[in-house]
Amino acid sequence: MGSLKRPAAAAESSAKRAKTAPAGKSTLHAVKSPAEAKTLNDGVTLVGGAVMPAVGFGTYKLKKGEAAGPVEAALRAGYRLVDTAQVYENEADVGAALRASGVPRENVFIETKVWRSSHGLERTTKAFKQSLRRLGVDYIDLYVIHWPGAKTGWPLKKGTVCPPDWTPAMRNLGTWKAMEQMHDEGKVRALGVTNYSLRHLKELLKTCRIRPAVNQVEFHPRLVQSELLDFCRKEGIVLQAYASLGSGDAGQAEDFFKFPPVQAAAKAHKVTPAQVLLRWALEKGCHVIPKSTRPERMAENAGVFSFKLSSKEVKAIDELNAGTRYAWKGLDPDTIV
Incomplete structure (x- = not known):
């Protein structure tokens, strides 16, 4: 498959990149x-210069008001990437954990x-400002x-969508444009997407001024x-894997730890099946974001080096590989127009 030609306007100026650099070293x-x-400090340099750790800490399903403890424990254990989201409703906990940990921003x-539900220029801008405020930081990486x-x-009625004025063009001409503006203002160091198929990426690459640095997808x-x-x-897009150790979103019946090749590798290297699964993803060229509320499991997930x-x-x-999706109740993102 040939590489798409990079738009001439995609190169950001050094001045704009400098505005997003952290204040300290x-x-x-x-x-x-x-x-x-x-x-856990090692990672790949993204488009724009930010270094994204190869192994991070996920917060999916860590509830509002309950995530601060596990995130702080992860930071104290050495994790240096924390993955959260507007819909997780735990961004304030992540910010509190960062401050309590004593780890420099x-x-x-x-x-x-x-x-x-926040697609569109104005809605994305508003959502970003809310995330920034909840996290209590000056910029987002x-x-x-x-x-x-x-x-x-x-909870929407059947046949309705949110935002109500949604069109597929909105994600590139509205949402992405808002994100580019935030990047220009020095409030974001890198931009990316989640659950994008090849088609979605190709469409974005045709219109974007600042290229996506990351695509986070289900990969196991x-x-x-x-x-x-x-x-x-x-x-030049980093693929960040989620559900590396399994996902219960589709009523998963399989235990990834019991796969014979995983068991065999764990025995050969005297490690755990979880460590084999994460190491496999790293060997494939993916970044990983395992989640756990238990300190011993955090340490185990970090022991892949x-x-x-x-x-x-x-x-x-x-x-x-069987082409089986578990996240999003098994829905293939490519079915999204």
């Missing part, structure tokens, strides 16, 4: 690929997302679109999105 360290990361990579379509389903042994991963690599899988072990896990 960051201890985050750049490596060439996620597989080369040696610590410039050493933590904060990623949050604009929810699908990575701001992403959570879903390529509008909000549908409960049952859903090895090789074509999407290859495209992102060619376009001391071993490497062989090409044979990676291939054996690859062969578990």
